[in-house]
Each structure stands twice: as structure tokens, then as C-alpha cells.
Amino acid sequence: MKKSFWETKSLSELNREEWEALCDGCGRCCLVKLEDEENGDIHYTSVACKLLDLETCRCTNYQNRAQLMPECVIVTPQVLDRLHWMPSTCAYRLLGEGKPLPPWHPLISGNPHSVDLAGISVRGRVYQQAQINEDDVQDYIVTWPE
Numbered sequence: 001m002k003k004s005f006w007e008t009k010s011l012s013e014l015n016r017e018e019w020e021a022l023c024d025g026c027g028r029c030c031l032v033k034l035e036d037e038e039n040g041d042i043h044y045t046s047v048a049c050k051l052l053d054l055e056t057c058r059c060t061n062y063q064n065r066a067q068l069m070p071e072c073v074i075v076t077p078q079v080l081d082r083l084h085w086m087p088s089t090c091a092y093r094l095l096g097e098g099k100p101l102p103p104w105h106p107l108i109s110g111n112p113h114s115v116d117l118a119g120i121s122v123r124g125r126v127y128q129q130a131q132i133n134e135d136d137v138q139d140y141i142v143t144w145p146e
């Protein structure tokens with residue numbers, strides 16, 4: 001059987017279209033993260049970036065996200081050495097660690113909703129940043145299913 005582009009190319013060899021296609025739209029990377037100052041561990045919360053559309057789990061201003069949200073880390077082939085902070089289910093991190101895409105990834109399932117059906121996306125499970133008192137964010141630390 002013919003291999004797919006993500007099986008034959010390294011992440012740094014992907015063209016823009018292929019790179020974008022790898023994103024499953026889970027929205028997990030758009031959650032507020034807290035870093036443990038003592039050991040560097042990254043903790044994910046259920047608080048979403050204010051630009052995340054909680055219904056579609058997509059950025060509402062993807063083209064201008066770098067200007068609008070300076071803390072937004074733009075995931076590109078140039079930051080492959082920083083993928084460890086990405087969610088464990090993220091396609092970029094999985095491939096970067098030499099792992100296969102999971103069955104629920106839309107590129108495998110052929111169904112754009114499989115990421116929701118598998119309980120991987122943040123749809124319906126997160127809060128808008130504006131709803132949360134900034135000082136209380138640590139109360140929203142959650143462990144997302146893998």
C-alpha cells in the first residue's frame with residue numbers, strides 16, 4: 001500500500017499544505033499553560049486563549065495570531081526542538097517523537113469529526129479566558145486524556 005506523506009517525509013520536509021493538514025484541530029495547544037518553576041513541568045488548564053472559538057476549536061484570527069497574541073507559539077518546522085511542550089496527542093509531537101498518527105486523526109479516519117468523537121478535542125470542555133479570574137487559573141489545571 002502506498003505510504004502517506006507524513007510516513008515518507010520528515011516534519012522539516014513537509015510543504016505548507018502538508019504541514020497544516022497534520023493539525024487535527026483539537027485546540028489543546030490553545031489552552032493556557034502553567035510552567036512549574038521548580039522542575040519545568042508544563043501543566044495544561046481548561047482555560048482557552050481568548051482567540052479560540054470554543055465551538056469550532058479553531059483560532060478566530062489565525063493569520064494575525066502572532067501580532068494579536070504575542071504569547072501564541074507558532075508551530076512551524078523551525079520550532080521542532082520545542083515540541084515537548086505540545087499536548088501528547090498532537091500530531092506534530094507524535095511524528096517528531098517517531099510515533100504514528102492515532103486512529104482518530106482525521107487524516108487516518110477520513111472524518112474531520114473523529115477528533116471530537118474520540119474525546120480528544122477541547123470542544124465543550126473549556127472556559128473562555130474572560131470568564132476566569134486571572135489569579136484563579138491554577139485552579140483549572142487538568143490532565144487531558146491521551
Ligand code: SF4
Binds near residue numbers: 026027030087089092
Ligand atoms: S495540539 Fe497540535 S493537533 Fe491540536 S490544535 Fe494544536 S497544533 Fe493542532
Ligand code: SF4
Binds near residue numbers: 061
Ligand atoms: S492566538 Fe489563536 S492559535 Fe494562538 S493560542 Fe490563541 S487561539 Fe490558539
